[in-house]
Amino acid sequence: MTTTGFETALATRPEPGGADPGSPGLGAWDEEQLEARLRELATARYHDRHPFNRRMHQGELSPAELRLWVANRFYYQCNIPIKDAHILAKLHLPAQRRSWLRRIQDHDGLTDQDGGLEKWLRLGEAVGLARHELLTHRHLLPGVRLAVDGYVNFCRNNDRLEAVASSLTELCAPSIMLTRLETFPLHYPWIDSAGLSYFRGRVPQGRRDGSEALAWVKEWAVSRDQQDRALAALSFKCDVLWSLLDSVQGAERRETP
Numbered sequence: 001m002t003t004t005g006f007e008t009a010l011a012t013r014p015e016p017g018g019a020d021p022g023s024p025g026l027g028a029w030d031e032e033q034l035e036a037r038l039r040e041l042a043t044a045r046y047h048d049r050h051p052f053n054r055r056m057h058q059g060e061l062s063p064a065e066l067r068l069w070v071a072n073r074f075y076y077q078c079n080i081p082i083k084d085a086h087i088l089a090k091l092h093l094p095a096q097r098r099s100w101l102r103r104i105q106d107h108d109g110l111t112d113q114d115g116g117l118e119k120w121l122r123l124g125e126a127v128g129l130a131r132h133e134l135l136t137h138r139h140l141l142p143g144v145r146l147a148v149d150g151y152v153n154f155c156r157n158n159d160r161l162e163a164v165a166s167s168l169t170e171l172c173a174p175s176i177m178l179t180r181l182e183t184f185p186l187h188y189p190w191i192d193s194a195g196l197s198y199f200r201g202r203v204p205q206g207r208r209d210g211s212e213a214l215a216w217v218k219e220w221a222v223s224r225d226q227q228d229r230a231l232a233a234l235s236f237k238c239d240v241l242w243s244l245l246d247s248v249q250g251a252e253r254r255e256t257p
């Protein structure tokens, strides 16, 4: 990428409350150590270990349980582009904004027919949920709403480092998508495989997004305080994903769509 004077000036502008770039201070890790800690945290706390996801991947969910998950995850899907718009507004460089804008387009599409939200609606239809059931959020559980709104507000209220670091669960997302692509046809053959296209699309998108966010976090988190804040943001996001599944798991015994 050719760097313009404009970009250089903006890139070197310190973040409010942040350390000057290039002055790590005492106790700071180098980039390799920071990456290792971020990956270790993401792997240890990721929601692929949640009992609901384990049961999903082992083929133990009933159609009603799968429908409840799909309906509730739609609220997460709808809010991802909104939290990404908050992050977009915190980025100083045109190249960074161009890049982050792609994430919004991945979910919203360039037309009504080609985005992730549309693909999730098709997943809904494949498991037996009408579009209007998802679009009206009629099956949304209160705990899922709180977890997802918490994620959006976290990205709205914190700086670009914490907001971008909270997306780093995506380092683990491609692998969970591959697990679903492998296990759904085996355990849930009643789901039309065309309905799984959301998962297919997220494998390359998640790899690209995860490595981009990781590179930025390593560049921005220079001091130990910044590095600790990046880790805390990632930990918070692991809690968001975990709480979402806690709610779905807790509710399924009481009520299903």
Ligand SMILES: O=C(O)c1cc(C(=O)O)c2c(n1)C(=O)C(=O)c1cc(C(=O)O)[nH]c1-2
Pocket (backbone or CB within 6 Å): 080, 166, 167, 168, 169, 170, 171, 172, 173, 176, 202
């Ligand atoms: O199904 C999943 O397990 C899963 C996990 C995650 C994640 O790890 O954050 C995301 C997604 N899916 C996903 O589809 C998605 O678009 C997405 C965006 C983000 C993010 O934080 O910006 N995470 C995720």
